[in-house]
Amino acid sequence: MTDTKENSIGFVKTQTLRVVEKDNPLTLECGKSLGPIDVAYETYGRIDANGDNVILICHALSGNAHVAGLHTPNDRKPGWWDNMVGPGKGIDTNKYFVICSNFLGGCSGTTGPSSLNHKTGKPYGLGFPIITVADMVRVQKLLLDKLGVKKLLAVMGGSIGGMQVLQWAILYPDFVRAAIPIATTSHLSAQSIAFDAVGRNAILADPNFAAGQYSKQPAEGLGIARMIGHITYLSEESMRAKFGRKLRSAENYMYDFDSEFAVETYLDYQGQSFAERFDANSYLYITRASDYFDLVKDYGSLEKAFADVKSRFFVVSLSSDWLFTPLQSKEIVEALAANRKDVSYCNIASPYGHDAFLLEVEALGQFLCCFLKAAYDPKNNKPCSCYTRQSRGVSFLDEQPHRARVDYGLIESLIASNSSVLDVGCGQGELLANLLRDKNIKGEGIELEQNLVLDCICRRIPVIQQDVERGLNFYADKSFDYVILSQTVQTLKNPEKALLELLRIGKKVIVSFPNFAHWRCRLQMALFGKAPVTGQLPFEWYNSPNLHFFTLKDFDRFCDKLGVRIESKIAFSTRPLKFAPNLRAEQAVYVIKKD
């Protein structure tokens, strides 16, 4: 997945198609109608015989249809996501047929406020009707119909592109097999609306704006809007690393109001170059569409919004994104999970803020590659070939678990075929993969570590990146036949809270843990007066990940005290033990329930 000339898509061309005729205009959400509508788009790769490999990419505010490749040999820059889309890249154009269109209201070929209004013979300007994200998506659908596309393998996009993805899955549930919203939200926060509003104010206040019928761009206003935008796209951390308090040239202050900090000249440049290539009216319309996007308002609640979606989802946030935050992605994930939809989620660790969806090519590319394969061929459970030691250092293909997991076999034996299973702290997804293969379960995982989440995605297991200690309150009571917590409870800060939560969402909970009353432990404790160190408890007291030590008897007492029913318990070392289990067993597996 390196970005060399060899794996570039090469030369591409933006094409244009009329999707709405003048005489049969499209009625927009605002109630007004619009026509004709032309759509600019690009396609890469070839559609396969069954039309199963079509991916739609939705671009963000300042993007356009030109995702990858070059238009001419003289282009200084390739398309905006060239490092992600191409032969052998994260979105592999050797396999998939990729489409991207400039959205409605844009200024790169699709009908927007800078298009000619056939009624006046002048550009629409502020006479263009207010558009919404749903309008954009409907126009994209008309394009796909014209192109003869019958279904989408996936629709994906970041930022406003991600809003379109959500809207796609809701409006056309049978058309979209997989939805990948990246760094997005189901509704803008007050703070984001505020930033948009200030940017629009700057454009509207520019004397060149001329109520939208400008001949010369309101460059000052648009530049200021873009500067504000740019601050929100970067993180405080990445700005510090990139600029800090560096001065443009001199070592000492100039003592005037010229731009002298490096960050000032950067913003000046961003503002100016944006004003040269983007239309101020489009900026107004697109930010307004983004402000108006609100699935909660439109459908009553996020859960209701997603009630009828049929896509499998992969939701991605970036850890340092403060424009559309990981919390906002989690709201989407939780609403989907509450609806028991097929949803995976990863919060990719990155210092680059919102912009990371364009910059974290390596990590995001691997996730997209694996998830797309799972969507394209869900029955094949061989790990994805991109997933090698070369590309991520280490993987489950060549990594041995550091202790044999005897409990996995036991747990598997306790689970009925065709049941629904949530594995909390599912790690590399080994247990779930076995259950999927042997018992035809409906399996899902919860895992905290990004690398392990990738392992699960690669194994085609739906997985949500989440700390179980933060609760799983988005799952309704008794959502699962089984909830598994294997070799994890002793590492939790608050085992009581976590266990009660699992007992709420699972009809049965299967817990495995090390027995601290094994005779080796007792001996070390009683005779030698030292904290035990054994094969199952190999750590010193001062660096152990195990934060709570307890025994079979303690666990019985816990169940008794909290009204938890023990359905079965298996004490074992290398094999199950009946006699004196609290003394002889190194580990135990319990099946418990609570009404």
Place this chain on the structure above:
Amino acid sequence: MTDTKENSIGFVKTQTLRVVEKDNPLTLECGKSLGPIDVAYETYGRIDANGDNVILICHALSGNAHVAGLHTPNDRKPGWWDNMVGPGKGIDTNKYFVICSNFLGGCSGTTGPSSLNHKTGKPYGLGFPIITVADMVRVQKLLLDKLGVKKLLAVMGGSIGGMQVLQWAILYPDFVRAAIPIATTSHLSAQSIAFDAVGRNAILADPNFAAGQYSKQPAEGLGIARMIGHITYLSEESMRAKFGRKLRSAENYMYDFDSEFAVETYLDYQGQSFAERFDANSYLYITRASDYFDLVKDYGSLEKAFADVKSRFFVVSLSSDWLFTPLQSKEIVEALAANRKDVSYCNIASPYGHDAFLLEVEALGQFLCCFLKAAYDPKNNKPCSCYTRQSRGVSFLDEQPHRARVDYGLIESLIASNSSVLDVGCGQGELLANLLRDKNIKGEGIELEQNLVLDCICRRIPVIQQDVERGLNFYADKSFDYVILSQTVQTLKNPEKALLELLRIGKKVIVSFPNFAHWRCRLQMALFGKAPVTGQLPFEWYNSPNLHFFTLKDFDRFCDKLGVRIESKIAFSTRPLKFAPNLRAEQAVYVIKKD
């Protein structure tokens, strides 16, 4: 500390004094000279016989000299910090003599860009020289000299006011007994400079600005600058709570570009009203002074900047402040602590963002009240009278520790008189207070909980709010004769890391902990196979705050393995035990060291 008419300061008047004459101008940091300079100021309360009770308040960007009370009976609003300053309030004007002056470059009476330039007969406009925070402070000093003030009990202020506080302590170390920088920074981040730059761009781009010689305010530009500022003063959380996605009036969208979200109309109002009362040129000069403020650049490092300060410091940050973040306050605290200055620090929990320094009246008022008393009368160690059950729910005056702390007496006996002591996890400061009283030590505390930090401040003990697990790397090696960690090590996630850190900064470390090998524990473990619950270990395994269990023998092994020398150990239950301590002792105190 309620805000009723009864405890208002009443009617006050802004006065003006010429501090620099035309013929003897002041040379500014930029190299240019300025004169005459007039300063507008207010004073409240009376100076005491020795002049020991003078407090200087430094205002922030949009503030002025009018801190408290009313100018006329028709005033709609009192001064900007009226809820904090007045009889019986956090800053008690019955006790203290309070001064605040409008800073240089302002537009509320002190000489600034809107003042008449005597050379041109017109307002200075952009002909005003660039000023710095140090210039502002030097002019304040000239005012105090004119007023006959010989020393300051305290200088305090938030935001840019806090920068002035830092500069005061550095420029006039013998003049300032206590410095209270609130919600401030030693240098703006790239992100903050960026926000300032965009605001200035909006002003400069306003056609009314006329290169600074405007007759009509550039209200659009200044309004946009203020809107951006306001977003940074509020937290995302507080904006969500205050506005969310509420619409101004209608239930449904208007589908136009008028302000219709509540947050938009709020910003419009803030922008407009600010443009009516504030001068655009002043905005440019003050934000530039704030961008230029950089103690690291000026003095080589923050440690060097504070090398010669003599004030005691109380640094305050607000937890949700993202303009001048808690991390930036901590940098100040750490540089002071590295210099072994008398510094206390609290990160007040608040959802209100940067604005919280004006809004968290209750919490901040209590801290200021107690800290000012400690500064005014450091020898008196009676807790402050404001500090009662009424005002904060519970206090050490009426709260009994839930277990008798036998170890305190033992630890005290181990510490030499006149030594320096750091108590890590010092709680309410009881042990340090005893040591200060009985052994004349130089004592400091580290504590995580805000209420306990207040307890310590109230007891006149310097205390830094910090999680010991995040490290204490700002202290040089062997900074203290003794570092104490009492009954805490077993609750840490990573005891090894923490202990090694304490051994680095302390010549000796005194650790007390419960002994897990006490015979009661062994008995429960060995015979009954259950995790021990005893008087010293009263918790169940599933809800215990104790995360690591170890014994005297384990601790010996730990010391042995990591090259730690045990200077003495006392095993005890209700009294010290010589025979079979690992079996009989419920607790232990170790004195350890590492070269």
